[in-house]
Amino acid sequence: MTTIVNGTTGITFSDSSVQNTAAIGYRNRVINGAQIVDQRVSATTAVTVNSVTKAYATDRFCGTGIGSAGVFTLGQVTTAPSNFINSLKATVTTADSSLAATDLYRVMHLIEGLNCADLGWGTAAAKTVTLSFYVYSNLTGTFGGSLINSATNRSYPFTYTISAANTWERKTITIPGDTSGTWLTTNGIGISINWGLGVGSTYSGTANAWAGAEYYSATGATNVMATLSNTFYLTGVQLEVGTTASSFDFRSFPQELAMCQRYYEKTYNQSVAPGTAADLGAFFTVRIDSVGGGGTAYKVTKRATPTVTFYSPSTGTSGQARNYSTSADTAASAQSIGEGAFYVLAASASNGQGLGVQYVVSIEL
């Protein structure tokens, strides 16, 4: 096949991928769509999703559930379609075969408003986008998801069909830009993408239409949570401007990692889970007059002022620094926290004593 340039459909390349807009630059608005960055090390210990609180697994992807009934886990795995090396796997560990109206189990990805401001959503100039992703499940049938705004009062439910069990399939959903509602163009939530694993009637709406409602899936979608050990895998997630899904926009690992670190970073080595007793990568400082310790800068400036959690490099205990002068942990906290740096407060240490901390900095949407 040759490359074809067509005034209507755009450029069709020899690998059958199509580019119908000038997509130079930030084509895929999804960060870590290929699930390659896993700073929380969910590949080793899958994250349990059993509450409405967002539980992050691979970077930028999380799940929410409910406080009772069904439970699922999320973790990075190496099951993946051709040309990918990872996916995000959801596994049902406690089934919920009879969904209540307000039950809501989902996998989600949140796009910062600054990264989708050019879409013009909420205005007459709203651009059409196309969501594409690879999915794999032991189930077949019609599944659902949605796009929703920060205020959760504008949503677009969609459906897709999984035709064959335990087989990777690429799905494409084209969504007309929303000309109504409020869509943040700030450092808050711009667009929330949801894949429903089990969504009750209250949060399910008519597919393929914008609604002034809080919908996370489409009416009639399959309940993945219905049976113990059901699985749902996701990778190659892409949201781009236009009416056609182009080939997945692979970014280099360091580029993808840096993009993730705008929301979450750690001093630990990439393969080491936060809370582990490990010296490698720890920040070392010396207690100085009246302050308690030195300052440190993040690897990447954060989207807003982040939450900081310390761990002792020697014991992995949270809220502790290691005082290497006394060979004991000492209480420590972060102070003067900004979008780019903070300093270590270890009030009980003495001047001149050596301190070390591992830390996690988090400012997820």
Next chain:
Amino acid sequence: MIYKLIKNLLDGTVSVVQRLSDDACIPYDPANTDYQNFKAQINDETAQLEDADGNLMTPEEAKAYVATLP
């Protein structure tokens, strides 16, 4: 859930609250979801607040303090 105010030794002010369940240091930034949750939990009395000296504040004192925050 219990939170504790942490005093900044540089200037004596409090601009961070520590969530004692996991020792996370949460800055006073309305764009921080942990901070949003802290304020909401104090206001609906599902969390308690200790002052910088470790003394537990009454729900009324905690809510009055939170009302002064951004």
